[in-house]
Amino acid sequence: AQSVTQPDIHITVSEGASLELRCNYSYGATPYLFWYVQSPGQGLQLLLKYFSGDTLVQGIKGFEAEFKRSQSSFNLRKPSVHWSDAAEYFCAVGGGGATNKLIFGTGTLLAVQP
Amino acid sequence: DAGVIQSPRHEVTEMGQEVTLRCKPISGHNSLFWYRQTMMRGLELLIYFNNNVPIDDSGMPEDRFSAKMPNASFSTLKIQPSEPRDSAVYFCASSRTENEKLFFGSGTQLSVL
Numbered sequence: 001a002q003s004v005t006q007p008d009i010h011i012t013v014s015e016g017a018s019l020e021l022r023c024n025y026s027y028g029a030t031p032y033l034f035w036y037v038q039s040p041g042q043g044l045q046l047l048l049k050y051f052s053g054d055t056l057v058q059g060i061k062g063f064e065a066e067f068k069r070s071q072s073s074f075n076l077r078k079p080s081v082h083w084s085d086a087a088e089y090f091c092a093v094g095g096g097g098a099t100n101k102l103i104f105g106t107g108t109l110l111a112v113q114p
Numbered sequence: 115d116a117g118v119i120q121s122p123r124h125e126v127t128e129m130g131q132e133v134t135l136r137c138k139p140i141s142g143h144n145s146l147f148w149y150r151q152t153m154m155r156g157l158e159l160l161i162y163f164n165n166n167v168p169i170d171d172s173g174m175p176e177d178r179f180s181a182k183m184p185n186a187s188f189s190t191l192k193i194q195p196s197e198p199r200d201s202a203v204y205f206c207a208s209s210r211t212e213n214e215k216l217f218f219g220s221g222t223q224l225s226v227l
Contacts, residue, residue, distance in 0.1 A: 046216065098213060099214075100214075100216045102159060105156070
Protein backbone atom coordinates (compact mmCIF):
# COMPACT_ATOMS: atom_id res chain seq x y z
CA ALA A 1 0.00 0.00 0.00
CA GLN A 2 1.11 3.52 -0.70
CA SER A 3 2.17 5.52 2.31
CA VAL A 4 4.23 8.47 3.41
CA THR A 5 6.12 8.69 6.68
CA GLN A 6 7.35 11.85 8.30
CA PRO A 7 9.19 10.64 11.39
CA ASP A 8 9.57 14.03 13.02
CA ILE A 9 6.35 15.42 14.47
CA HIS A 10 7.91 18.61 15.77
CA ILE A 11 11.25 20.32 15.07
CA THR A 12 12.70 23.49 16.52
CA VAL A 13 15.56 25.31 14.86
CA SER A 14 17.25 28.63 15.42
CA GLU A 15 16.81 31.38 12.90
CA GLY A 16 19.65 31.23 10.40
CA ALA A 17 20.33 27.55 11.02
CA SER A 18 19.98 24.91 8.36
CA LEU A 19 16.93 22.69 8.16
CA GLU A 20 16.22 19.18 6.98
CA LEU A 21 12.77 17.60 7.20
CA ARG A 22 12.59 13.90 6.58
CA CYS A 23 10.15 12.06 4.36
CA ASN A 24 10.02 8.39 3.41
CA TYR A 25 7.54 6.90 1.02
CA SER A 26 6.25 3.54 -0.01
CA TYR A 27 5.00 3.34 -3.56
CA GLY A 28 4.99 0.58 -6.14
CA ALA A 29 5.87 2.62 -9.20
CA THR A 30 7.89 5.75 -9.82
CA PRO A 31 6.38 8.21 -7.39
CA TYR A 32 5.30 11.76 -7.89
CA LEU A 33 6.51 13.52 -4.74
CA PHE A 34 5.51 16.81 -3.23
CA TRP A 35 6.19 19.07 -0.29
CA TYR A 36 3.46 21.41 0.89
CA VAL A 37 3.50 24.05 3.63
CA GLN A 38 0.55 25.03 5.78
CA SER A 39 0.51 28.21 7.82
CA PRO A 40 -1.93 28.47 10.74
CA GLY A 41 -5.52 28.80 9.56
CA GLN A 42 -4.52 28.55 5.94
CA GLY A 43 -4.67 26.04 3.15
CA LEU A 44 -1.69 24.20 1.79
CA GLN A 45 0.79 25.78 -0.57
CA LEU A 46 3.01 23.77 -2.90
CA LEU A 47 6.72 24.20 -2.16
CA LEU A 48 8.14 21.85 -4.76
CA LYS A 49 7.55 18.62 -6.60
CA TYR A 50 9.48 15.79 -8.19
CA PHE A 51 8.19 13.90 -11.19
CA SER A 52 11.33 12.76 -13.00
CA GLY A 53 14.77 13.92 -14.11
CA ASP A 54 17.18 15.73 -11.83
CA THR A 55 16.81 14.28 -8.35
CA LEU A 56 17.55 17.60 -6.69
CA VAL A 57 14.60 19.91 -7.11
CA GLN A 58 14.37 23.57 -6.25
CA GLY A 59 11.24 25.12 -4.88
CA ILE A 60 9.89 28.41 -3.66
CA LYS A 61 11.11 30.30 -0.59
CA GLY A 62 14.62 28.87 -0.91
CA PHE A 63 13.63 25.25 -0.26
CA GLU A 64 15.04 22.25 -2.06
CA ALA A 65 14.47 18.50 -1.86
CA GLU A 66 16.41 15.49 -2.99
CA PHE A 67 14.83 12.30 -4.28
CA LYS A 68 16.78 9.20 -3.29
CA ARG A 69 15.24 6.10 -4.78
CA SER A 70 17.57 3.71 -2.91
CA GLN A 71 16.42 5.14 0.40
CA SER A 72 12.80 5.80 -0.61
CA SER A 73 13.31 9.30 0.69
CA PHE A 74 12.47 12.83 -0.35
CA ASN A 75 13.91 15.11 2.33
CA LEU A 76 13.28 18.83 2.35
CA ARG A 77 16.15 21.21 3.06
CA LYS A 78 16.82 24.89 3.51
CA PRO A 79 20.29 26.28 4.19
CA SER A 80 19.16 29.18 6.39
CA VAL A 81 15.79 29.28 8.11
CA HIS A 82 13.82 32.50 8.54
CA TRP A 83 11.28 33.14 11.29
CA SER A 84 8.56 33.25 8.63
CA ASP A 85 9.26 29.58 7.80
CA ALA A 86 7.51 28.51 11.00
CA ALA A 87 4.62 26.37 9.78
CA GLU A 88 3.60 22.77 9.27
CA TYR A 89 5.19 20.88 6.41
CA PHE A 90 3.61 17.96 4.61
CA CYS A 91 5.23 15.46 2.33
CA ALA A 92 2.91 13.75 -0.15
CA VAL A 93 2.97 11.16 -2.88
CA GLY A 94 0.62 11.34 -5.82
CA GLY A 95 -0.51 8.99 -8.50
CA GLY A 96 -2.93 6.16 -8.89
CA GLY A 97 -4.57 7.65 -11.94
CA ALA A 98 -4.17 11.30 -11.10
CA THR A 99 -1.13 13.13 -9.81
CA ASN A 100 -3.23 15.22 -7.45
CA LYS A 101 -4.73 12.18 -5.71
CA LEU A 102 -2.38 12.84 -2.86
CA ILE A 103 -1.44 10.64 0.06
CA PHE A 104 -0.06 12.86 2.77
CA GLY A 105 2.32 12.26 5.60
CA THR A 106 1.32 13.29 9.10
CA GLY A 107 3.22 16.52 8.90
CA THR A 108 6.18 18.12 10.70
CA LEU A 109 5.57 21.23 12.73
CA LEU A 110 8.49 23.60 12.47
CA ALA A 111 9.17 26.16 15.16
CA VAL A 112 11.84 28.83 14.64
CA GLN A 113 13.46 30.42 17.65
CA PRO A 114 15.27 33.76 17.51
CA ASP B 115 -7.40 35.58 -9.45
CA ALA B 116 -8.96 35.23 -6.02
CA GLY B 117 -7.87 31.65 -5.60
CA VAL B 118 -10.05 28.80 -4.44
CA ILE B 119 -12.88 30.18 -2.36
CA GLN B 120 -14.55 28.15 0.36
CA SER B 121 -17.51 29.03 2.50
CA PRO B 122 -18.21 29.20 5.29
CA ARG B 123 -14.83 29.54 7.03
CA HIS B 124 -16.29 28.18 10.22
CA GLU B 125 -19.39 26.10 10.83
CA VAL B 126 -20.74 24.99 14.15
CA THR B 127 -23.73 22.71 14.15
CA GLU B 128 -25.47 20.17 16.28
CA MET B 129 -25.40 16.44 15.75
CA GLY B 130 -28.04 15.32 13.30
CA GLN B 131 -28.16 18.55 11.35
CA GLU B 132 -27.39 18.84 7.66
CA VAL B 133 -24.19 20.64 6.76
CA THR B 134 -23.30 22.02 3.35
CA LEU B 135 -19.80 23.19 2.51
CA ARG B 136 -19.21 25.23 -0.62
CA CYS B 137 -16.32 25.69 -2.98
CA LYS B 138 -15.61 27.92 -5.94
CA PRO B 139 -12.56 26.69 -7.88
CA ILE B 140 -10.17 28.90 -9.78
CA SER B 141 -11.62 29.89 -13.13
CA GLY B 142 -10.35 27.64 -15.90
CA HIS B 143 -9.53 24.77 -13.58
CA ASN B 144 -11.15 21.53 -14.63
CA SER B 145 -10.26 19.36 -11.65
CA LEU B 146 -11.61 19.78 -8.16
CA PHE B 147 -10.65 17.87 -5.04
CA TRP B 148 -12.14 17.67 -1.55
CA TYR B 149 -9.73 16.82 1.28
CA ARG B 150 -10.38 16.45 5.00
CA GLN B 151 -7.89 17.14 7.78
CA THR B 152 -8.26 15.64 11.25
CA MET B 153 -5.88 15.11 14.11
CA MET B 154 -6.44 11.37 14.01
CA ARG B 155 -6.24 10.70 10.29
CA GLY B 156 -4.33 13.68 8.94
CA LEU B 157 -5.09 14.86 5.42
CA GLU B 158 -7.10 12.49 3.27
CA LEU B 159 -8.76 12.73 -0.11
CA LEU B 160 -12.53 12.39 -0.06
CA ILE B 161 -13.50 12.81 -3.71
CA TYR B 162 -12.39 14.47 -6.90
CA PHE B 163 -14.06 15.71 -10.05
CA ASN B 164 -12.87 16.18 -13.61
CA ASN B 165 -14.95 18.42 -15.83
CA ASN B 166 -17.73 18.35 -13.22
CA VAL B 167 -17.88 14.55 -13.19
CA PRO B 168 -16.99 12.60 -10.03
CA ILE B 169 -14.02 10.39 -10.86
CA ASP B 170 -13.06 8.83 -7.56
CA ASP B 171 -15.20 8.93 -4.44
CA SER B 172 -13.53 6.03 -2.67
CA GLY B 173 -12.46 8.31 0.14
CA MET B 174 -15.97 9.36 1.07
CA PRO B 175 -16.36 7.85 4.52
CA GLU B 176 -20.05 7.02 4.56
CA ASP B 177 -23.32 7.46 2.73
CA ARG B 178 -23.94 10.45 4.94
CA PHE B 179 -21.42 12.28 2.78
CA SER B 180 -22.26 13.44 -0.72
CA ALA B 181 -20.60 15.84 -3.14
CA LYS B 182 -21.83 17.55 -6.26
CA MET B 183 -20.43 19.79 -8.94
CA PRO B 184 -23.35 21.20 -10.91
CA ASN B 185 -21.12 23.44 -12.99
CA ALA B 186 -17.48 24.35 -13.50
CA SER B 187 -17.53 27.12 -10.91
CA PHE B 188 -19.24 25.51 -7.95
CA SER B 189 -19.08 22.40 -5.80
CA THR B 190 -20.71 21.33 -2.57
CA LEU B 191 -19.92 18.76 0.05
CA LYS B 192 -22.92 17.77 2.13
CA ILE B 193 -23.11 15.80 5.35
CA GLN B 194 -26.53 14.56 6.39
CA PRO B 195 -26.93 13.80 9.22
CA SER B 196 -23.78 15.19 10.78
CA GLU B 197 -22.00 13.50 13.68
CA PRO B 198 -19.37 14.77 16.14
CA ARG B 199 -16.70 12.62 14.47
CA ASP B 200 -17.18 14.64 11.29
CA SER B 201 -15.54 17.58 13.02
CA ALA B 202 -12.52 18.49 10.89
CA VAL B 203 -11.15 21.03 8.47
CA TYR B 204 -12.44 20.42 4.98
CA PHE B 205 -10.31 21.69 2.12
CA CYS B 206 -11.27 22.21 -1.46
CA ALA B 207 -8.52 22.35 -4.06
CA SER B 208 -8.48 22.85 -7.81
CA SER B 209 -6.07 22.42 -10.69
CA ARG B 210 -6.11 23.00 -14.40
CA THR B 211 -5.94 19.28 -14.96
CA GLU B 212 -5.71 16.42 -12.48
CA ASN B 213 -1.93 16.36 -13.02
CA GLU B 214 -1.07 20.06 -12.78
CA LYS B 215 -0.33 22.31 -9.83
CA LEU B 216 -2.94 22.04 -7.11
CA PHE B 217 -4.24 25.14 -5.35
CA PHE B 218 -5.93 24.82 -1.96
CA GLY B 219 -8.63 26.96 -0.44
CA SER B 220 -8.36 28.17 3.15
CA GLY B 221 -10.66 25.43 4.38
CA THR B 222 -13.87 25.17 6.36
CA GLN B 223 -13.50 24.41 10.05
CA LEU B 224 -16.48 22.22 10.93
CA SER B 225 -17.48 21.53 14.51
CA VAL B 226 -20.34 19.16 15.18
CA LEU B 227 -21.51 19.30 18.78
